[in-house]
Amino acid sequence: MSSNDILKVAVIGGDGTGPEVVAEGVKVLKAVAKLEGFPVETKEFDYGGKRYLATGEVLPEGAIQELSQFDSILLGAIGHPDVAPGILERGLLLQMRFDFDQYINLRPVKLFPGVETPLAGKKPEDIDFVVVRENTEDLYAGIGGFLKKGTADEVATQTAIYTRKGCERCIRWAFEYTRRRDRKKQLTLVAKTNVLTYGHDLWWRTFQDVAREYPDIKPDYNHVDACCMWMVKNPEYYDVIVTTNMFGDIITDLAGILQGGMGVAAGGNINPEPGGTSMFEPMGGSAPKYTGQNVINPIATISAVAMLLEQAGRQSAADRVMKAIQLVTGTKMKSQAAGKMGYGTREVGDLVVEHLNA
Ligand code: IPM
Ligand code: MN
Numbered sequence: 001m002s003s004n005d006i007l008k009v010a011v012i013g014g015d016g017t018g019p020e021v022v023a024e025g026v027k028v029l030k031a032v033a034k035l036e037g038f039p040v041e042t043k044e045f046d047y048g049g050k051r052y053l054a055t056g057e058v059l060p061e062g063a064i065q066e067l068s069q070f071d072s073i074l075l076g077a078i079g080h081p082d083v084a085p086g087i088l089e090r091g092l093l094l095q096m097r098f099d100f101d102q103y104i105n106l107r108p109v110k111l112f113p114g115v116e117t118p119l120a121g122k123k124p125e126d127i128d129f130v131v132v133r134e135n136t137e138d139l140y141a142g143i144g145g146f147l148k149k150g151t152a153d154e155v156a157t158q159t160a161i162y163t164r165k166g167c168e169r170c171i172r173w174a175f176e177y178t179r180r181r182d183r184k185k186q187l188t189l190v191a192k193t194n195v196l197t198y199g200h201d202l203w204w205r206t207f208q209d210v211a212r213e214y215p216d217i218k219p220d221y222n223h224v225d226a227c228c229m230w231m232v233k234n235p236e237y238y239d240v241i242v243t244t245n246m247f248g249d250i251i252t253d254l255a256g257i258l259q260g261g262m263g264v265a266a267g268g269n270i271n272p273e274p275g276g277t278s279m280f281e282p283m284g285g286s287a288p289k290y291t292g293q294n295v296i297n298p299i300a301t302i303s304a305v306a307m308l309l310e311q312a313g314r315q316s317a318a319d320r321v322m323k324a325i326q327l328v329t330g331t332k333m334k335s336q337a338a339g340k341m342g343y344g345t346r347e348v349g350d351l352v353v354e355h356l357n358a
Contacts, residue, residue, distance in 0.1 A: 006039045008040075009041070009070060011044045014047065017287045024301060024346065035356055049078065067100075072279065073278070076282070079285050080286070081288055105248060106133075110128050112124065112264060129255075130239075133243055133248025171206055173272055178240040183239050187211075189203065190241050192223055200244070203244065263336040268280045282304055284300060290338050290339070295338045296345050297345070302321065302325055320356050324355035324356045333351075
């Protein structure tokens with residue numbers, strides 16, 4: 001994309017506090033676009049629990065087609081107290097990941113200055129790694145079923161699907177990313193090859209094959225259980241982690257709390273192919289109890305905007321946003337917890353905008 005093209009962003013605020021944090025993300029997006037001199041266009045979509053309760057559909061007919069006209073999607077949060085678990089997750093979040101083939105779930109784990117980590121003695125330079133989570137296969141494929149449901153003899157299956165194509169494209173992207181990141185140049189495969197001797201054997205062999213194409217990157221391996229231990233004990237060990245969908249889901253919640261929690265953790269669901277539609281989101285949920293109170297932390301969403309800008313090829317705008325975020329966490333905010341920031345949601349957004357010129 002040339003820098004004079006309009007950056008078109010679909011905005012899905014979603015449920016609970018989602019629309020509030022997304023409003024701050026859009027505020028920062030528009031401000032940085034103005035500073036950097038490129039046009040940006042946003043369009044809001046009302047998908048989420050409220051719409052589902054009113055209409056009975058999560059994503060209306062034609063929604064995926066319409067969203068595919070945008071360069072990126074910014075998603076707030078989904079999850080509604082009156083909607084049964086799984087409906088919105090499957091019908092919206094997972095649907096978009098699958099339909100747009102967003103096969104990379106990128107989750108940077110960075111302790112910003114001034115942010116408290118539960119790890120004693122660890123500083124921003126100790127917690128700075130990235131998890132690349134495969135995002136379309138594994139237990140998330142939705143393959144399985146019941147036999148004799150509701151009886152004492154009930155059987156349930158839930159099958160993990162791994163394909164050579166699926167793991168290879170993710171692993172290859174992770175090697176490329178590790179090279180671009182240019183830190184320790186170390187890529188750790190996190191899996192469970194000692195137990196998942198079929199599916200994770202495929203991951204292991206594919207990792208070895210692709211590693212040969214990247215002699216400048218040190219290939220490394222951790223079992224997932226050991227990874228959880230090391231991540232707490234020695235987070236500075238990690239540079240880039242590549243892992244399967246289910247394990248990636250779990251370890252990124254652990255990683256998220258190390259970087260200060262859901263108020264700051266952001267992620268991208270990326271289709272890296274030319275013309276691919278990617279979606280960026282704060283990792284936290286819809287936090288219904290804080291809705292409408294101007295207390296929720298928008299930093300995670302603003303970080304998601306920085307990731308969106310980077311993916312859209314607006315690197316200097318992304319850098320500006322990241323720098324502003326770190327000035328605000330480092331010199332202004334008292335805490336990253338909802339209601340304890342020392343500022344309201346909108347005021348944190350304003351502070352980031354004020355620091356874009358720093
Ligand atoms: C995440 C979430 C989702 C996942 C849920 C909401 C389906 O936990 O993005 O990590 O499991 O991937
Ligand atoms: Mn998760």
